[in-house]
Amino acid sequence: MRVGLHALGIGAGARPEVIRAVATAAEAHGFARLWCGEHVVLVDSPTSRYPYSADGRIAVPADADWLDPLLALTFAAAVTSRIELATGVLLLPEHNPVLLAKQAATLDVLSGGRFSLGVGVGWSAEEFAALGVPFAGRGRRTDEYLAAMRTLWADDPASFTGEFTHFDAIRVNPKPLRGGRLPVVVGGNSDAALRRAARLADGWYGFNVPAADVPARIAVLADECARRGRACDELTVAVAPSDGNPDHLAAFGAAGVTELVVVGAPPPAPDAAATWVARLARTWIRPEE
Numbered sequence: 529m530r531v532g533l534h535a536l537g538i539g540a541g542a543r544p545e546v547i548r549a550v551a552t553a554a555e556a557h558g559f560a561r562l563w564c565g566e567h568v569v570l571v572d573s574p575t576s577r578y579p580y581s582a583d584g585r586i587a588v589p590a591d592a593d594w595l596d597p598l599l600a601l602t603f604a605a606a607v608t609s610r611i612e613l614a615t616g617v618l619l620l621p622e623h624n625p626v627l628l629a630k631q632a633a634t635l636d637v638l639s640g641g642r643f644s645l646g647v648g649v650g651w652s653a654e655e656f657a658a659l660g661v662p663f664a665g666r667g668r669r670t671d672e673y674l675a676a677m678r679t680l681w682a683d684d685p686a687s688f689t690g691e692f693t694h695f696d697a698i699r700v701n702p703k704p705l706r707g708g709r710l711p712v713v714v715g716g717n718s719d720a721a722l723r724r725a726a727r728l729a730d731g732w733y734g735f736n737v738p739a740a741d742v743p744a745r746i747a748v749l750a751d752e753c754a755r756r757g758r759a760c761d762e763l764t765v766a767v768a769p770s771d772g773n774p775d776h777l778a779a780f781g782a783a784g785v786t787e788l789v790v791v792g793a794p795p796p797a798p799d800a801a802a803t804w805v806a807r808l809a810r811t812w813i814r815p816e817e
Contacts, residue, residue, distance in 0.1 A: 530560035531785040531812045537564040537600045540796035542593040549798035551604040555611040557809035563616030564597040569655040576652045579734040593609035599633050605639035617648035617715035622659050625673035633704045646713040646733050682688040682708040716765040726752035731764030739769045739776050756777040
């Protein structure tokens with residue numbers, strides 16, 4: 529099983545010297561992929577419920593530094609050569625799909641084809657309001673934006689007409705390096721997210737999932753794939769457990785997890801951050817040592 533690391537872009541992990549230290553150490557110690565999430569807006573007193581914690585509150589303080597994930601991963605790409613990169617996740621309906629298609633393909637080209645676009649529908653009504661994007665209909669918007677971006681990545685010139693997006697005979701370059709296609713991972717732990725992954729994506733990312741719930745979530749994903757004539761093993765299955773430990777690795781593998789994602793906040797000093805990554809590698813990648 530591959531092991532990824534979700535540690536960049538927030539707080540100390542937003543500092544360039546720490547990104548460099550974490551990214552290079554993660555590559556050196558065998559992590560498969562670096563993940564970086566997104567929020568454009570946080571508010572001090574949200575009314576929206578955060579779906580990935582028991583109390584409905586996000587643990588990140590509203591005044592914390594939170595980098596744009598595409599820019600943070602571009603920086604990480606520049607200081608590495610092999611480790612893969614993924615947004616985990618980017619909130620797709622908050623973006624213009626034509627602009628995002630170009631930005632994502634640019635990162636893929638600059639990284640040598642190492643980038644996967646992880647997307648979600650979002651949960652913060654306050655964030656959508658600040659960006660001037662309707663909160664209602666964000667699932668339909670996500671599906672359509674993904675279809676529009678795939679058209680832009682594959683066709684030149686490209687045309688598309690939908691409920692939210694229209695363009696005719698436009699050229700958006702560069703194209704992703706893997707035959708005009710960029711791997712797309714759908715994030716979210718709900719049945720709706722699993723249906724979207726089975727219907728539209730190349731992979732699923734479950735974030736902060738209780739370890740005991742992982743097999744049941746993957747079983748739902750497999751059922752949704754079967755309903756659409758897909759084999760579940762066509763999709764990558766990345767899971768960041770809320771309470772995992774190395775003893776769970778065998779069970780996760782048996783359930784169908786292809787990538788275990790370790791989530792953490794690096795220390796603020798670069799040397800300490802590199803040591804922290806090495807310690808995580810000894811725990812998760814080489815637990816027998």
